[in-house]
Amino acid sequence: MNEAYCQLFLRETRHGILAGVKLPPPTDDLHVSPLLTEKEKEHVLWLPVLRRAAWMGGRVALRLAARHFGIELDSVFSTHRGAPSLPPGLVASISHKRRIAVALLARSSTFTVGVDVEELDRPRPKIARLVLRTPESHRIENLPHAQRWPAIITTFSIKESIFKAIDPIVQRYVGFHEAEVEILPHGDSHIALYLNTLHAPFEIDGRWQVFDSHVVTSVRLRPASLSDR
Numbered sequence: 484m485n486e487a488y489c490q491l492f493l494r495e496t497r498h499g500i501l502a503g504v505k506l507p508p509p510t511d512d513l514h515v516s517p518l519l520t521e522k523e524k525e526h527v528l529w530l531p532v533l534r535r536a537a538w539m540g541g542r543v544a545l546r547l548a549a550r551h552f553g554i555e556l557d558s559v560f561s562t563h564r565g566a567p568s569l570p571p572g573l574v575a576s577i578s579h580k581r582r583i584a585v586a587l588l589a590r591s592s593t594f595t596v597g598v599d600v601e602e603l604d605r606p607r608p609k610i611a612r613l614v615l616r617t618p619e620s621h622r623i624e625n626l627p628h629a630q631r632w633p634a635i636i637t638t639f640s641i642k643e644s645i646f647k648a649i650d651p652i653v654q655r656y657v658g659f660h661e662a663e664v665e666i667l668p669h670g671d672s673h674i675a676l677y678l679n680t681l682h683a684p685f686e687i688d689g690r691w692q693v694f695d696s697h698v699v700t701s702v703r704l705r706p707a708s709l710s711d712r
């Protein structure tokens with residue numbers, strides 16, 4: 484799989500269609516995917532070199548997910564909060580790391596989604612003290628040593644997905660300590676929110692999966708008052 488922006492996976496999940504593509508190294512050589520629209524290709528030329536591959540990869544992944552629904556997307560730019568701007572009835576989220584870009588797309592007018600991808604092969608255990616609540620730290624400290632970093636980065640990643648899913652509703656930065664995550668077997672998790680501002684209860688679901696040397700997480704969220712619609 485040496486081709487830039489080639490499909491790595493396309494999966495149906497309970498949060499929507501999840502697509503991943505391979506990113507080329509960031510260089511001055513501009514590898515433009517034919518899946519981009521003309522407006523998107525023009526936009527890429529104005530981006531800093533280090534941002535181009537990730538921006539294009541996110542749009543390619545999103546377009547692959549949309550085609551699974553039989554949808555051909557027009558140009559996809561960002562809202563003022565940084566999320567993909569899509570037609571009514573569609574919700575999406577994009578994430579990337581050095582070698583991969585992922586997108587999650589769903590049909591909904593009641594819930595939002597968030598997606599995140601993180602690298603398992605670049606341990607940074609010191610982030611634990613910045614992102615974990617006390618109960619999370621205790622649970623991870625009780626794990627065998629080899630399982631601690633994967634648990635830390637998966638917890639971090641689910642929180643990133645939470646922030647993306649909740650941002651369209653709360654319209655503010657949400658801190659790491661405003662959510663508590665327990666990683667469960669078989670790709671499940673338990674999430675509790677401790678928001679610093681008053682909001683109605685949310686119905687929230689978080690998932691995780693491993694692809695190659697990455698963990699990919701996703702979250703689906705909606706106000707509990709809409710759960711019966």
